[in-house]
Structure formats: C-alpha cells, structure tokens
Amino acid sequence: MHYDLLHVTPPHVPAPAVANSSLADAGGWLVVNKETLQHLRYPNVFGIGDCCSLPTGKTAAAAAAQFLVLRDNLDALMAGSLQQDSAAKYDGYTSCPVVTRQGRVMLMEYGYDGAIMEMFSKLGIDQSQEQYLMWLVKTLVLPAAYWALMTKGYVPWRELPRMLQRSLDSRHGQAAAAAAAAQPSQCAAPTAIAAQQQVAAESPVVAAATHEHGC
Incomplete structure (x- = not known):
C-alpha cells in the first residue's frame, strides 16, 4: 500500500x-x-x-x-x-x-x-x-x-x-417591535368607521370599497 x-x-x-x-x-x-x-x-x-x-x-x-x-x-x-x-x-x-x-x-x-x-x-x-x-x-x-x-x-x-448571536437577535427583535409600535394603526377609529357606514348607506360603491379595504 x-x-x-x-x-x-x-x-x-x-x-x-x-x-x-x-x-x-x-x-x-x-x-x-x-x-x-x-x-x-x-x-x-x-x-x-x-x-x-x-x-x-x-x-x-x-x-x-x-x-x-x-x-x-x-x-x-x-x-x-x-x-x-x-x-x-x-x-x-x-x-x-x-x-x-x-x-x-x-x-x-x-x-x-x-x-x-x-x-x-x-x-x-x-x-x-x-x-x-x-x-x-x-x-x-x-x-x-x-x-x-x-x-x-x-x-x-x-x-x-x-451569546453574540442571541444578543443581536434580541436587539433586532426589539427594534422591530419598536418600529411596529411607532407605526399608526391601519384600522380606522370608531368615529371614522361610523362616518364610513353613514356614507356607505348613501353610496354602494363606497361601501364596497370600504368593505374590501377594511381591517
């Protein structure tokens, strides 16, 4: 060999x-x-x-x-x-x-x-x-x-x-949570919803659009 x-x-x-x-x-x-x-x-x-x-x-x-x-x-x-x-x-x-x-x-x-x-x-x-x-x-x-x-x-x-990776993951998670909290809510406020419902009763087209893009 x-x-x-x-x-x-x-x-x-x-x-x-x-x-x-x-x-x-x-x-x-x-x-x-x-x-x-x-x-x-x-x-x-x-x-x-x-x-x-x-x-x-x-x-x-x-x-x-x-x-x-x-x-x-x-x-x-x-x-x-x-x-x-x-x-x-x-x-x-x-x-x-x-x-x-x-x-x-x-x-x-x-x-x-x-x-x-x-x-x-x-x-x-x-x-x-x-x-x-x-x-x-x-x-x-x-x-x-x-x-x-x-x-x-x-x-x-x-x-x-x-340990370093866990620290980075934790920081990224905290940053993502902070960014999400800083964004305005996508859902309309109750008063806005009531106004939309009133308009929807007068306009079927608006009602359809409101329903399609609702929360």
Missing part, C-alpha cells in the same frame, strides 16, 4: 447498555434528532457524545458543541417551552487534529454534510496546511482546556459566538 499520509481510526461500537435497550436504533446507537438531540421516541430523553447516532465525527469537540444545545433544550423542556422551531440546534460541528509529523498538525473542523467550520481561518490561518501553531493547540491548549473547562461544562470558544 502506497500513501503519503495514513490516518488510522479505530472502529466505533455502541455501548451495550444502549445497544441492548429500546433507546437504540438498528445499529445500536442512541437515536436522537440530529439538531435538537432529543430522542426520536422518548421526548424526555436527550443524548450527546459517542453513544449517539449523529452523522458526524465522534470527538470531544463534537460533544462539547452538543452540550450547549443539550443544556438549552433541557432547560426549555423543563420550563415547558421547548418548541421544534425555536429549539437550540446542533450544526454537526466536530474537530479532528491530525498529526502529520512531529511538530505539525492539520486541524480539521467541519459540520454536517462536510460543511467547513474552521475557526482559525477567520484569523488568517490556512487550516488546509499543517501548522506548528496547531501542534501547540493540540499538545498544550486542548488538554488544558479539556480538564479545566470542558469537563466542567464550559466551552467559551463555542459559547461566545452563540
């Missing part, structure tokens, strides 16, 4: 506790909605991580991104306000740092259907190339972040963009 780079991935098998239960699909994985992470048969069950049937890479980065969605949707479910159209949604984000040689790593970040979701490329770093910086991220930053933050439920590099 000839190759330039061989990246070996061990086989993934479901946990027997899940595979042998009614929670699993035919393959033995916890079957959940790929966006809301809610079980497809038991609405009070959610799942994240390697046990799930999600069509994305089974990595710690994926579980961390899923956790934020799980937290928001669990809170909404317990508050009785979970709706499919407004539920938090997981986009399939996962990350795989591939060691190409000593001191060099290619950091791959993608979502569902292979969507590129590179974080460092926004800083001008070409993630399609092996990088010494990515080696430092894998060997120094990620282990420290995993034990100090991720295992305690903190994922700041994923949470900050979500």
Whole structure:
C-alpha cells in the first residue's frame, strides 16, 4: 500500500447498555434528532457524545458543541417551552487534529454534510496546511482546556459566538417591535368607521370599497 499520509481510526461500537435497550436504533446507537438531540421516541430523553447516532465525527469537540444545545433544550423542556422551531440546534460541528509529523498538525473542523467550520481561518490561518501553531493547540491548549473547562461544562470558544448571536437577535427583535409600535394603526377609529357606514348607506360603491379595504 502506497500513501503519503495514513490516518488510522479505530472502529466505533455502541455501548451495550444502549445497544441492548429500546433507546437504540438498528445499529445500536442512541437515536436522537440530529439538531435538537432529543430522542426520536422518548421526548424526555436527550443524548450527546459517542453513544449517539449523529452523522458526524465522534470527538470531544463534537460533544462539547452538543452540550450547549443539550443544556438549552433541557432547560426549555423543563420550563415547558421547548418548541421544534425555536429549539437550540446542533450544526454537526466536530474537530479532528491530525498529526502529520512531529511538530505539525492539520486541524480539521467541519459540520454536517462536510460543511467547513474552521475557526482559525477567520484569523488568517490556512487550516488546509499543517501548522506548528496547531501542534501547540493540540499538545498544550486542548488538554488544558479539556480538564479545566470542558469537563466542567464550559466551552467559551463555542459559547461566545452563540451569546453574540442571541444578543443581536434580541436587539433586532426589539427594534422591530419598536418600529411596529411607532407605526399608526391601519384600522380606522370608531368615529371614522361610523362616518364610513353613514356614507356607505348613501353610496354602494363606497361601501364596497370600504368593505374590501377594511381591517
């Protein structure tokens, strides 16, 4: 076999506790909605991580991104306000740092259907190339972040963009509500309606127009 780079991935098998239960699909994985992470048969069950049937890479980065969605949707479910159209949604984000040689790593970040979701490329770093910086991220930053933050439920590099987006959505909603409140009512005042009715009795044409354009 000839190759330039061989990246070996061990086989993934479901946990027997899940595979042998009614929670699993035919393959033995916890079957959940790929966006809301809610079980497809038991609405009070959610799942994240390697046990799930999600069509994305089974990595710690994926579980961390899923956790934020799980937290928001669990809170909404317990508050009785979970709706499919407004539920938090997981986009399939996962990350795989591939060691190409000593001191060099290619950091791959993608979502569902292979969507590129590179974080460092926004800083001008070409993630399609092996990088010494990515080696430092894998060997120094990620282990420290995993034990100090991720295992305690903190994922700041994923949470900050979500917080900013929620803030923008809230401001847009407030601006739209203020604009709607500032517009004059399209419905005529009661006195105007009475006047229209009086005119309508005298003119069938006006009555038809009033009815057609009424509130």
